[in-house]
Amino acid sequence: MQKIRLLVALPAFFINAATAQEIGSVNTEWKLMGSHQLVVEAYDDPQVEGVTCYVSKPERGGVAGAVGVAEEVSDVSIACRQVGPIRFKEALPMQEDVFTERRSLIFKTLHLVRMVDTARNVLVYLTYTDKIIKGSPKNSVTAVPISRETAIPVRK
Numbered sequence: 679m680q681k682i683r684l685l686v687a688l689p690a691f692f693i694n695a696a697t698a699q700e701i702g703s704v705n706t707e708w709k710l711m712g713s714h715q716l717v718v719e720a721y722d723d724p725q726v727e728g729v730t731c732y733v734s735k736p737e738r739g740g741v742a743g744a745v746g747v748a749e750e751v752s753d754v755s756i757a758c759r760q761v762g763p764i765r766f767k768e769a770l771p772m773q774e775d776v777f778t779e780r781r782s783l784i785f786k787t788l789h790l791v792r793m794v795d796t797a798r799n800v801l802v803y804l805t806y807t808d809k810i811i812k813g814s815p816k817n818s819v820t821a822v823p824i825s826r827e828t829a830i831p832v833r834k
Contacts, residue, residue, distance in 0.1 A: 697721075698777075701732065721777050721790060723801075725770060728762040729822055731790060731803055754788060756805040756818045764824055769831040770794055776803070794832055799824045 698719035705713040715737050723729040734755040770792070777790040786807055793802040801824060806817040824830055 698733070703737075706736070723758075723776055723792065725767050725776075726792075726801065727765040727767065728760055729758060729764065729801065730761045731756055731758040731776075731820070733790065733805060735788065753816055754805050754807065754818060756790065756803055756820050758801070758803045758820045758822050760822055764828055766831050769833040771833045794830055795821075796830065796832060799826055799828075799830060801830065 698721050701718040701720055703715045703717040705715055707714040716734055717737050718732060718734050721731045721733060723731065736753055771794075773791060773793045775789055776792045779788045780786070788807050789805065791804045791806075793804065794800075795802055801822045802819065803821070804817060804819045
């Protein structure tokens with residue numbers, strides 16, 4: 679079952695700039711072909727060393743989940759934290775997708791977006807999902823304050 683998921687997810691892996699490390703999961707509903715789960719993954723911001731985002735997202739089990747064709751629900755949560763010294767690899771745009779992941783075969787995408795609040799010297803991270811036709815208003819936001827001694831370099 680895991681091999682089937684891997685084969686279906688493999689093309690999406692090469693599209694993503696950031697890769698996730700699974701921290702853990704809990705079962706929410708038992709299914710014969712694999713339970714529905716809540717999975718927690720860690721994403722290191724590829725442009726900001728010292729910032730990691732923890733994303734909690736549901737993953738469907740059952741036959742459709744096992745073969746990678748289930749459309750995942752939009753309930754996603756995020757918490758980003760400073761986990762080490764902050765170092766910017768380059769100037770940041772005011773807003774950009776840090777990570778995207780397909781949540782259905784072709785129609786739904788999870789976005790993790792970084793925004794820069796220059797007035798407060800804070801990095802704001804937003805997660806949401808969209809669809810080709812209609813997106814979901816379900817979202818989650820978190821912020822990582824940066825020391826005033828470290829100015830956030832912004833691309834103009």
